[in-house]
Amino acid sequence: MSKNGTTIGLGxxxxxxxxxxxxxxxxxxxxxxxxxxGGALKFExxxxxxxxxxxxxxxxxxxxxxxxxxxxxxxxxxxEVVVELIGGTDVAYELVAAALMAGKPxxxxxxxxxxxxxxxxxxxxxxxxxxxxxxxxxxxxxPIIKAVQESLVSNRIDSIAGIINGTSNYxxxxxxxxxxxxxxxxxxxxxLGYAELDETLDVNGWDAAHKAILLGTLAHGFPIDPxxxxxxxxxxxxxxxxxxxxxxxxxxxxxCIVREHEDGSIEIRTQPSFIPKTHILASVNDVFNAVAVRxxxxxxxxxxxxxxxxxxxxxxxxxxxxxAGRFLRQASEGGHRGFLPYREQGVIKPIDETETAYYVRxxxxxxxxVVADIASLLAGAGxxxxxxHSPVDPDEPDAEFVDMVFLLHTCPFGTLKGALKKIExxxxxxxxxxxxxxESL
Amino acid sequence: MSKNGTTIGLGxxxxxxxxxxxxxxxxxxxxxxxxxxGGALKFExxxxxxxxxxxxxxxxxxxxxxxxxxxxxxxxxxxEVVVELIGGTDVAYELVAAALMAGKPxxxxxxxxxxxxxxxxxxxxxxxxxxxxxxxxxxxxxPIIKAVQESLVSNRIDSIAGIINGTSNYxxxxxxxxxxxxxxxxxxxxxLGYAELDETLDVNGWDAAHKAILLGTLAHGFPIDPxxxxxxxxxxxxxxxxxxxxxxxxxxxxxCIVREHEDGSIEIRTQPSFIPKTHILASVNDVFNAVAVRxxxxxxxxxxxxxxxxxxxxxxxxxxxxxAGRFLRQASEGGHRGFLPYREQGVIKPIDETETAYYVRxxxxxxxxVVADIASLLAGAGxxxxxxHSPVDPDEPDAEFVDMVFLLHTCPFGTLKGALKKIExxxxxxxxxxxxxxESL
Numbered sequence: 001m002s003k004n005g006t007t008i009g010l011g012x013x014x015x016x017x018x019x020x021x022x023x024x025x026x027x028x029x030x031x032x033x034x035x036x037x038g039g040a041l042k043f044e045x046x047x048x049x050x051x052x053x054x055x056x057x058x059x060x061x062x063x064x065x066x067x068x069x070x071x072x073x074x075x076x077x078x079x080e081v082v083v084e085l086i087g088g089t090d091v092a093y094e095l096v097a098a099a100l101m102a103g104k105p106x107x108x109x110x111x112x113x114x115x116x117x118x119x120x121x122x123x124x125x126x127x128x129x130x131x132x133x134x135x136x137x138x139x140x141x142x143p144i145i146k147a148v149q150e151s152l153v154s155n156r157i158d159s160i161a162g163i164i165n166g167t168s169n170y171x172x173x174x175x176x177x178x179x180x181x182x183x184x185x186x187x188x189x190x191x192l193g194y195a196e197l198d199e200t201l202d203v204n205g206w207d208a209a210h211k212a213i214l215l216g217t218l219a220h221g222f223p224i225d226p227x228x229x230x231x232x233x234x235x236x237x238x239x240x241x242x243x244x245x246x247x248x249x250x251x252x253x254x255x256c257i258v259r260e261h262e263d264g265s266i267e268i269r270t271q272p273s274f275i276p277k278t279h280i281l282a283s284v285n286d287v288f289n290a291v292a293v294r295x296x297x298x299x300x301x302x303x304x305x306x307x308x309x310x311x312x313x314x315x316x317x318x319x320x321x322x323x324a325g326r327f328l329r330q331a332s333e334g335g336h337r338g339f340l341p342y343r344e345q346g347v348i349k350p351i352d353e354t355e356t357a358y359y360v361r362x363x364x365x366x367x368x369x370v371v372a373d374i375a376s377l378l379a380g381a382g383x384x385x386x387x388x389h390s391p392v393d394p395d396e397p398d399a400e401f402v403d404m405v406f407l408l409h410t411c412p413f414g415t416l417k418g419a420l421k422k423i424e425x426x427x428x429x430x431x432x433x434x435x436x437x438x439e440s441l
Numbered sequence: 442m443s444k445n446g447t448t449i450g451l452g453x454x455x456x457x458x459x460x461x462x463x464x465x466x467x468x469x470x471x472x473x474x475x476x477x478x479g480g481a482l483k484f485e486x487x488x489x490x491x492x493x494x495x496x497x498x499x500x501x502x503x504x505x506x507x508x509x510x511x512x513x514x515x516x517x518x519x520x521e522v523v524v525e526l527i528g529g530t531d532v533a534y535e536l537v538a539a540a541l542m543a544g545k546p547x548x549x550x551x552x553x554x555x556x557x558x559x560x561x562x563x564x565x566x567x568x569x570x571x572x573x574x575x576x577x578x579x580x581x582x583x584p585i586i587k588a589v590q591e592s593l594v595s596n597r598i599d600s601i602a603g604i605i606n607g608t609s610n611y612x613x614x615x616x617x618x619x620x621x622x623x624x625x626x627x628x629x630x631x632x633l634g635y636a637e638l639d640e641t642l643d644v645n646g647w648d649a650a651h652k653a654i655l656l657g658t659l660a661h662g663f664p665i666d667p668x669x670x671x672x673x674x675x676x677x678x679x680x681x682x683x684x685x686x687x688x689x690x691x692x693x694x695x696x697c698i699v700r701e702h703e704d705g706s707i708e709i710r711t712q713p714s715f716i717p718k719t720h721i722l723a724s725v726n727d728v729f730n731a732v733a734v735r736x737x738x739x740x741x742x743x744x745x746x747x748x749x750x751x752x753x754x755x756x757x758x759x760x761x762x763x764x765a766g767r768f769l770r771q772a773s774e775g776g777h778r779g780f781l782p783y784r785e786q787g788v789i790k791p792i793d794e795t796e797t798a799y800y801v802r803x804x805x806x807x808x809x810x811v812v813a814d815i816a817s818l819l820a821g822a823g824x825x826x827x828x829x830h831s832p833v834d835p836d837e838p839d840a841e842f843v844d845m846v847f848l849l850h851t852c853p854f855g856t857l858k859g860a861l862k863k864i865e866x867x868x869x870x871x872x873x874x875x876x877x878x879x880e881s882l
Contacts, residue, residue: 131779143592338572
């Protein structure tokens with residue numbers, strides 16, 4: 001047993017979209033999380049700091065957890081990990097600093113706080129030997145922090161190129177696809193909830209720049225002064241420029257670049273840029289985010305996913321909670337991070353019960369009635385046909401042996417196999433049919 | 442200080458491509474790795490097990506490190522972490538088991554070993570409380586093991602769809618692009634070193650299936666019996682089928698699927714499949730790998746990169762070494778995984794010195810000489826022009842105010858700014874020019 005039992009008490013400051021998401025995911029998947037963490041970690045939210053405790057909220061947290069007093073939350077002995085989700089750089093700074101000084105690990109999604117005042121907070125983290133985790137601060141559910149910090153630890157990071165502001169990406173996509181001008185695309189983004197009421201930081205490039213600063217700091221190991229970062233937003237992009245870009249083979253994206261030069265200097269900037277439309281980043285649409293990382297060992301890699309939203313961001317917050325929990329409990333118990341199975345057994349679905357649509361090619365003797373014979377056997381098995389085709393070889397229009405392709409609706413593989421067995425027995429079928437699944441991904 | 446100093450002794454079994462890659466990356470980036478791991482972890486290769494110690498090798502390891510005796514390597518008190526890179530499932534099993542029983546963390550890239558005999562090895566790992574790490578076993582440099590196991594720990598993993606055999610992917614791509622038949626595409630892959638001399642496991646689907654078994658085990662927590670996995674390879678794919686797929690809007694990829702069903706059963710299979718050509722997996726070409734993961738929190742995410750090769754695979758092995766090193770040293774010292782800056786400062790490249798090509802749009806009064814005036818000022822600054830264009834509005838062919846676009850060769854931003862200042866002073870330029878960088882990624 002660990003010093004305080006296996007349950008880790010959490011204090012959450014801020015209970016908006018992401019905070020409620022954390023509550024929900026712990027309620028929904030708490031058991032799974034505990035199993036995966038070796039059965040030794042459970043999480044319990046014990047204090048929630050909000051401005052108005054009376055407000056009706058989405059997540060079903062009991063009223064007695066709510067408080068307006070962040071100091072008492074941080075000081076509460078039942079609170080072992082502090083989750084900062086209030087945003088801003090003033091109260092949030094005080095709260096995070098107080099937690100670190102109290103020896104309590106911090107999990108935050110606050111990119112502005114860390115980009116602007118991270119140096120001081122990291123120093124407190126070092127001094128008090130207590131971690132501050134911030135996977136949720138960059139690219140929502142994409143685990144790019146852990147990738148750069150841990151998975152690519154042996155790489156000199158040559159460059160990072162990211163699309164890490166979903167609002168801007170949506171607006172630019174609509175300006176490209178629908179040829180909207182900027183104000184109309186912004187209006188649409190607001191109506192869909194993809195832009196905040198105050199969209200300033202999203203469209204002026206600073207939200208993305210804060211994230212780029214964090215990625216640059218991780219990749220190159222030193223605090224980056226926001227004053228030294230070149231930042232331009234998308235407010236001045238015109239449909240004319242987007243049209244030109246398209247004609248020239250480019251797309252316009254709000255791009256963050258962090259690049260190490262031969263002289264050791266770091267180029268870091270955020271601005272709307274032309275990128276070749278064949279590059280994988282060019283196909284990042286809607287509010288998705290993607291970060292391309294080039295390391296001297298790993299070469300080119302890309303991390304893609306939802307860059308914002310309740311569940312993806314909560315996914316990263318909870319991953320950090322597990323990190324913090326392991327630090328508090330398992331370090332002292334020798335627990336390790338190698339994988340261990342957490343279920344003795346599971347059920348593999350028999351392949352005959354798995355379903356997709358199919359492409360089936362039958363090598364046949366071309367005679368009247370072939371399609372009818374095959375189709376009626378398929379019908380007998382209850383398998384729908386969405387198309388048939390037989391390519392005619394122009395050099396041999398009356399070939400005796402041809403291929404007949406059937407496209408089949410979704411059905412269990414076993415059903416298909418049964419039908420194929422009967423079809424193979426037909427005189428006109430000369431070889432075994434060839435089957436490909438048509439995947440719906 | 443830690444119990445054995447800050448240097449961690451390694452024993453490597455197998456010194457082929459990946460083993461030499463690990464040697465090289467520790468030599469090249471050892472200092473950086475140590476800094477990033479808080480300065481406390483250094484690695485030293487102390488024993489290398491090979492079949493023929495006399496063989497001339499690429500990496501400059503001293504002759505006295507080589508041995509043919511794996512038992513003595515595992516037993517060597519200077520060896521604290523065992524790296525298994527010999528492949529196969531017999532000697533490799535004995536070696537990994539012996540290391541775990543001796544309480545030494547294991548790092549391996551051996552997917553066949555873990556897919557076929559992992560259950561026993563994980564049991565030893567649990568029993569002796571010593572980790573076995575295997576990031577390199579799936580998708581080379583892509584950190585998909587860590588992503589599924591740690592970053593997505595709070596997610597029910599609804600589905601995984603992966604292109605995780607580079608050889609097959611290359612062959613299918615060449616059959617698609619160049620309409621080669623299978624034997625010719627295989628021959629080409631061999632000539633380029635993308636296929637082994639014995640290509641069996643790559644093309645028959647089993648290499649990918651072993652990786653899918655590991656991903657499935659991570660995602661769902663129980664050992665998966667290879668006998669229960671449906672596996673088909675690409676040997677029977679014909680150009681005809683690829684052509685058909687193309688006409689229907691699909692591409693053929695060797696795809697691994699791991700999917701959880703409502704009834705809790707797991708669908709797991711590897712086979713050449715049709716996937717919609719608009720899906721992001723369809724654009725994974727050459728020997729690249731990609732894994733799409735759908736979690737109940739994170740939604741759709743994708744991890745893309747080099748799935749094989751010396752440096753990418755070594756990148757994952759060394760990331761695992763750092764994990765093992767942290768387990769051995771920092772757990773007992775309270776060291777945490779929160780990020781800490783490891784350099785006091787770095788140099789940000791002044792934005793004026795950063796270089797790209799540019800798109801510049803000048804709003805101008807349309808009169809003869811405009812292009813010449815702008816072009817000569819650009820020439821005076823030493824900036825090359827790769828194209829100019831002015832769109833003619835069909836409704837207003839003789840408009841007085843038009844936009845003139847210049848595409849400029851790569852030059853420092855400061856040089857461009859200087860030239861633009863002069864150009865803005867021209868009478869014919871009516872508004873500030875609009876600049877976009879054209880990124881080369």
